[in-house]
Amino acid sequence: MTRTLVLMMIDRPADWEYGPLVGAAHAWFGVDVVSASIEGSPLTTMGGLTVQPQRRLADLDPLAADLWVVPGSPLWDEAPAPEPILAARSPASAAAPARSPPRACWMSARTPATSRAI
Template sequence: MTRKPVHIAVYDTFADWETGYATTGLVRVGYETRTVGPDLEPVTTLGGLRVTPDLALDDLRPEDSSLLILTGADLWDSGDDLAPFARKAREFLDAGVPVAAICGATAGLAREGLLDDRAHTSAISFYLAATEYKGGERYVETDAVTDGVLVTAGPTEPVAFAREVFALLKVYEGEVLDAWYRLFHDSDASAYEILEAAEQAAEQAAGEATGQAPEQAGRE
């Protein structure tokens, strides 16, 4: 199946640990990931990694994407440098294309008015309240929340964040999604067998679709 790419917003002070579970899972099932910067100049993450964006924000169109991921960054709370990314999120949501925001990016969406009428979460309720947004009654005290095509999560919940992304894009569902979460969040070794069986079934289905033996389909 041909899928549109997943786009990851990158900017200086980008919290690079917040997307790893989500992006790894998406790549493993065939999604391409592309980074989007304010322009094409390299940025430096909070972890000191230097990232050169694949495309500039102005060139990103919702119709070319499966998902826009926005992570935390010091810049979300130190000025308006990242406001264009929140405005781009509005474009995506208006077009019905998913957006996933974690940590400080949720404050950016709050300032843009995108959380006023949607259930959401963040680091803590008063963090968003400081933005003077109007969605306080829609705040949910939980790890991660999906409302329509918007996912939000707090900074300590990259696994729950990934779970919601997988559910929204139907990467994993039901028992398999639950097993993935139990393995990576709870270190429940018994969940591995469920994931392994699901992967083998997917490889077999891919082999049958292409006329290849399952082991050959899994290698390609």
């Protein structure tokens, strides 16, 4: 059974938070990694790299992934979380198939050694 990890990013994601995770998950454990952003448009990381997400958030089924990872970004401190991110954190509707919701890990760019599981 193939596992899927969604790397959900907003602009200026913290490079050091997701790199080791997605690299090890894919290379060592065979996890499919899918990168996504709200609009699917290119993002600039805190390190200055341009990243082209594979998908738009609206195109993803919240229950289709086994793990959602949301890297830290200084934008989290500048404004409330974007509405699509908040919606993705909401529990699945009662009409959804009976399946455990995926796990999610929220990382903070201010404290690179910590993450918050929800």
